[in-house]
Amino acid sequence: MGVLFVVASIFSVFYYWDPTRTFIKRWQEPDPYIFEAIDPTLFAYDPVTSLSVHGDDDIHRVRHQLISIVWGEEGIPFHRMPNKTRLSIQSDPGITAGCHDVEIPHTRRRLHCEVHGYAHWSNLAGVDDLTVSIDNEYTSSIGYFRPQDPNGVLVLYQHGYAGTYHDQHRIIERLISDGYTVAALNHVSYGDNRCPDGRPEYCYVGWGTFQVPLPMRLHFTPPVVAINYALSQGHVRGIAMIGLSAGAWVTAVTAAVDTRVDISFPIAGVMPKPLVRGNEWPKAERYEPLINAASFPDLYVLASDSPKRRQTQIFNQYDRCCYSGLRPLLFADSLKTFIGHLTGGVFNVVIDESHPRHKISRRALAVIADELRLLSEDPKN
Structure with a gap:
């Protein structure tokens, strides 16, 4: 035996x-075109011809249009702070009260129920819970992880479907250990994100039903507020954003509209529409005004619109979920060259062949760590 x-x-x-x-x-x-080869019918795709941005005026015009679609006349809320802030909740011995009374679904894991598991992390000073309210109908929670010895760089981590940012606790722990401040965010209606007053249509935005005013605010206000809050603390001189799956889309759009994001990493979640197959493109990302204003390649240009800014996209070649294969090669080099000439920014694509999962791998984390070091060690930041 x-x-x-x-x-x-x-x-x-x-x-x-x-x-x-x-x-x-x-x-x-x-099917050889799923993982190993590129479908020849896609070879005619030219990402540069799909662009509507060809100069500084175009960049400003498209960015302004995107901001208006998301926030209306108010514009991007650069001065907005969290509605509520609870500091160092990992030190509250009663914070987990009620957490074990019922079984919590994987997609509803809550910060106050998980935080004691993070208290022992090396270099962790505290975990704060930042609450952002939208129209008094929807509440978004941001887990704000503070290192004892900060290196001056804020990293936003945006999770997608099928879980919460708590699934990435090892990556967040690694970032904290290296001195990064981390603001962790969940997809709309996941984790602590709630519709407290019985207005479920706000939470339905996360699934692609748009029945509330300016629905894209629910996706993009929380990361902007997280940046505002971090800057108000006085120790941030560089900002990066990482997004997995649907979080890659939130990252791509946030980096396009908010130029404070220096480096962005959309992972396994954004691809030009002509290259998408099957059900890879979630309904939550198909908000007509937004997709009519800018193509995905337009977003990539806006996220890399100066020599200080860069975007690195990571795709899992053998991803069992979506965005697998070698299709990114059809836009990687041409957009890298175009962006470099137009703005001086940097655009890179990495195809990770080290695993078959829908995740951030060790190899991807190594790529991210190398580029984050550019921010933490840059004396100009």
Whole structure:
């Protein structure tokens, strides 16, 4: 029996090992265009011809249009602060009251129920809960992780569907250990994000039903407020944003409209519309005024519109969810060249072949760490 247990354990380890899983995914997939090759019908795609930005005036015009679509006449809320701030909640011994009374779904994991698990992190000074209210109908919660020895760089992490930012606790812990301040955000209606007054249509925005005024505010006001709050604390000189899956879309748009974001990392979640297949494009991202104002390549240009700003997109070649394969090669080099000549900004695409999952891998984290170092070590920031 002991031998069988050991054999079963070894088999389980190798079965779930990323190289093994990658081999299995490749072997099981009969369509070569999913992972290994590019569909020849896509070769005619030219990302540059889809652009509506060809100079500074275009960049300002499209950005202003996007801001108006999201926030209306008010414009981007650069001076707005959280409606409520609870400091160092990890030190409150009663913060987890009621957390174990009911089983909490994976997509509803709440900061106050998870925070004691983070209290032991190296270099962590505290975890704050920032609350942002929209129309007194929708409440967004931001987990604000403060390092004891900050390096002056704020990193926003935006999660997507199928979980919460607590799933990325190892990445957040690594960032805190390295001195980064982290503002962690969930997708609309996930985690602590709530519709407290029985107006579910606000939460439906996260699923692509737009029945409230200026619905895109629910996605893009929280990251702007997180930046405002961090800057008000007086220790931030550089800003980066990381987004996974649907969070990649939030990251791409936020970096396009808010020039305070120096470096952005959309991961496994944004691709020019002509290259998208199946159900890869979530309904929440199909807000007609927004997509009519700017193509995805336009967003990439706006996020890299000066020599100080850069965007690195990361795709998982063998992703079991979406945005897999080699399609990003169809726009990577041409947009990199175009953006470099037009703005002096930097645009890069990385295809991660190290695993078959919909995640931020060790390789992706290494890429991110190298680029974040540019901010933390740059004396100009």
